[in-house]
Amino acid sequence: MSQALRQNRIHQLVKQKGYLTIDELVAHFSVTPQTIRRDLNQMADQGLIERHHGGAGLASSVENTAYQTRKIQHLAEKKRIAEQVARHIPDHSSLFINIGTTNETIAQALLDHRGLKVVTNNLHVAAMLSARPDFTVIIAGGEVRSRDGGIVGEATRDFVHQFKLDYGIIGISGIDEDGTLLDFDYQEVRIAQAIMENSRYVYLAADHSKYGRNAMVRLGNLTQCSAFFTDARPAQALTERLHQHQVDLHVC
Amino acid sequence: MSQALRQNRIHQLVKQKGYLTIDELVAHFSVTPQTIRRDLNQMADQGLIERHHGGAGLASSVENTAYQTRKIQHLAEKKRIAEQVARHIPDHSSLFINIGTTNETIAQALLDHRGLKVVTNNLHVAAMLSARPDFTVIIAGGEVRSRDGGIVGEATRDFVHQFKLDYGIIGISGIDEDGTLLDFDYQEVRIAQAIMENSRYVYLAADHSKYGRNAMVRLGNLTQCSAFFTDARPAQALTERLHQHQVDLHVC
DNA sequence: TTACCGATGTTCTAAATTATTCGTTTTTGT
DNA sequence: ACAAAAACGAATAATTTAGAACATCGGTAA
Numbered sequence: 001m002s003q004a005l006r007q008n009r010i011h012q013l014v015k016q017k018g019y020l021t022i023d024e025l026v027a028h029f030s031v032t033p034q035t036i037r038r039d040l041n042q043m044a045d046q047g048l049i050e051r052h053h054g055g056a057g058l059a060s061s062v063e064n065t066a067y068q069t070r071k072i073q074h075l076a077e078k079k080r081i082a083e084q085v086a087r088h089i090p091d092h093s094s095l096f097i098n099i100g101t102t103n104e105t106i107a108q109a110l111l112d113h114r115g116l117k118v119v120t121n122n123l124h125v126a127a128m129l130s131a132r133p134d135f136t137v138i139i140a141g142g143e144v145r146s147r148d149g150g151i152v153g154e155a156t157r158d159f160v161h162q163f164k165l166d167y168g169i170i171g172i173s174g175i176d177e178d179g180t181l182l183d184f185d186y187q188e189v190r191i192a193q194a195i196m197e198n199s200r201y202v203y204l205a206a207d208h209s210k211y212g213r214n215a216m217v218r219l220g221n222l223t224q225c226s227a228f229f230t231d232a233r234p235a236q237a238l239t240e241r242l243h244q245h246q247v248d249l250h251v252c
Numbered sequence: 253m254s255q256a257l258r259q260n261r262i263h264q265l266v267k268q269k270g271y272l273t274i275d276e277l278v279a280h281f282s283v284t285p286q287t288i289r290r291d292l293n294q295m296a297d298q299g300l301i302e303r304h305h306g307g308a309g310l311a312s313s314v315e316n317t318a319y320q321t322r323k324i325q326h327l328a329e330k331k332r333i334a335e336q337v338a339r340h341i342p343d344h345s346s347l348f349i350n351i352g353t354t355n356e357t358i359a360q361a362l363l364d365h366r367g368l369k370v371v372t373n374n375l376h377v378a379a380m381l382s383a384r385p386d387f388t389v390i391i392a393g394g395e396v397r398s399r400d401g402g403i404v405g406e407a408t409r410d411f412v413h414q415f416k417l418d419y420g421i422i423g424i425s426g427i428d429e430d431g432t433l434l435d436f437d438y439q440e441v442r443i444a445q446a447i448m449e450n451s452r453y454v455y456l457a458a459d460h461s462k463y464g465r466n467a468m469v470r471l472g473n474l475t476q477c478s479a480f481f482t483d484a485r486p487a488q489a490l491t492e493r494l495h496q497h498q499v500d501l502h503v504c
Numbered sequence: 505t506t507a508c509c510g511a512t513g514t515t516c517t518a519a520a521t522t523a524t525t526c527g528t529t530t531t532t533g534t
Numbered sequence: 535a536c537a538a539a540a541a542c543g544a545a546t547a548a549t550t551t552a553g554a555a556c557a558t559c560g561g562t563a564a
Binding site for chain 2: 133146147
């Protein structure tokens with residue numbers, strides 16, 4: 001195994017576990033401690049990880065928050081959903097992306113696209129997509145919530161209203177049995193509504209954990225969307241309603 | 253099998269597996285390692301794959317931008333400077349941070365502080381600092397430059413003018429012998445100036461590579477700052493000027 | 505046919521990577 | 535605080551890989 005590859009794997013492992021001892025890495029890769037030290041030192045020089053005695057951990061910029069753990073939940077499902085959503089977004093189109101871990105996974109999947117124009121109030125999405133020089137990334141201004149990297153508030157809503165884009169990609173906290181979309185956060189709902197108003201197509205992405213979850217604030221109804229991407233078939237009644245309102249259902 | 257055909261197959265295999273050793277390819281195609289190397293080098297020249305020792309892998313979609321390399325240059329010096337700047341920022345104070353890799357290092361060093369209130373037009377700084385729940389991070393809105401994660405423009409300047417904070421931390425591209433601060437980017441300069449106007453203390457951080465570098469746009473003069481943090485003692489004349497204007501000089 | 509051209513194989517030296525050894529520093533247990 | 539154990543970094547040796555130079559092969563066009 002080459003050095004580059006091993007360092008990549010180490011980086012992934014560190015991001016996953018938060019901390020690794022040299023012994024663990026020696027056992028994992030079957031090389032000498034000295035080799036691991038060289039790797040870790042090189043990576044620390046690049047700021048990829050933080051070097052400690054006996055091992056290495058995350059560079060302090062990426063601390064493990066509640067948000068980080070939420071991000072790993074249902075990751076496989078989210079990735080499948082994200083792949084599917086990305087397939088339905090053509091190159092060179094314009095889109096909104098709002099807050100939510102599912103949306104961030106979608107942003108990741110969109111990295112292979114070309115020339116996208118993206119308006120977002122999600123700091124993580126902006127950071128991810130702005131790495132692509134051919135993308136236009138526009139971020140809303142305001143106070144950043146540490147909880148999820150979201151930017152919310154009146155000003156953000158006005159900001160969204162400046163645009164009229166092809167696609168709006170929104171995430172939610174819960175879906176009621178009758179298709180009512182629910183969220184925990186009042187401000188976030190206002191922004192999602194603004195996005196729905198100003199998008200030609202509205203794509204909703206939600207994994208099965210959102211079914212029947214009780215959140216407080218009403219956002220709208222599933223029937224207002226153009227397409228619904230999920231990983232588990234919804235209840236029969238809801239499926240029929242979607243069909244009636246010509247909402248495309250994509251079960252991934 | 254022709255060269256073109258083999259290279260095509262290699263490309264497919266790399267995309268499939270993510271990484272291939274030369275040995276694997278030698279076995280797969282029954283040719284000598286030298287032939288494989290020639291193939292890989294040619295393909296790497298075209299940017300199709302990324303060459304490593306012992307094999308080749310995917311060309312990372314996140315291209316190694318000029319920004320990425322700039323970020324590693326003088327990293328050790330930048331870290332020392334950042335530590336020193338951080339020591340001069342008290343907990344619970346408010347500050348501006350603008351664009352630049354040095355500023356990002358400073359943001360990193362500020363992660364150990366408490367209750368900071370930060371206004372920035374630097375996406376990376378915002379992402380880093382927003383991980384801390386007790387920080388208030390406010391980001392300017394607008395188009396994100398992929399080059400450096402900066403948000404610039406008229407609106408950003410107005411945004412800065414909304415605030416009056418304790419500290420302004422600015423970076424620059426060059427310092428002339430007489431202390432003139434220079435930058436390559438006109439828009440960036442406007443924002444730095446706005447920050448200087450609206451900060452009670454202005455901290456300038458610049459490593460030695462900035463001395464005598466010729467950038468085009470005039471930002472201001474070192475004497476307008478409250479303190480100057482660097483890693484190498486400036487020329488005698490400049491040192492005296494700083495002393496005359498009561499600018500604190502910190503050589504780290 | 506014959507000279508030429510590109511691709512491949514062969515050989516050899518330089519460079520990169522890894523393992524090993526050893527003295528020094530840091531951590532840990534008492 | 536002290537000593538043992540663990541970990542570190544530097545130096546060096548061993549191994550692997552890279553790259554250049556040249557020979558060979560097969561096809562092509564004059």
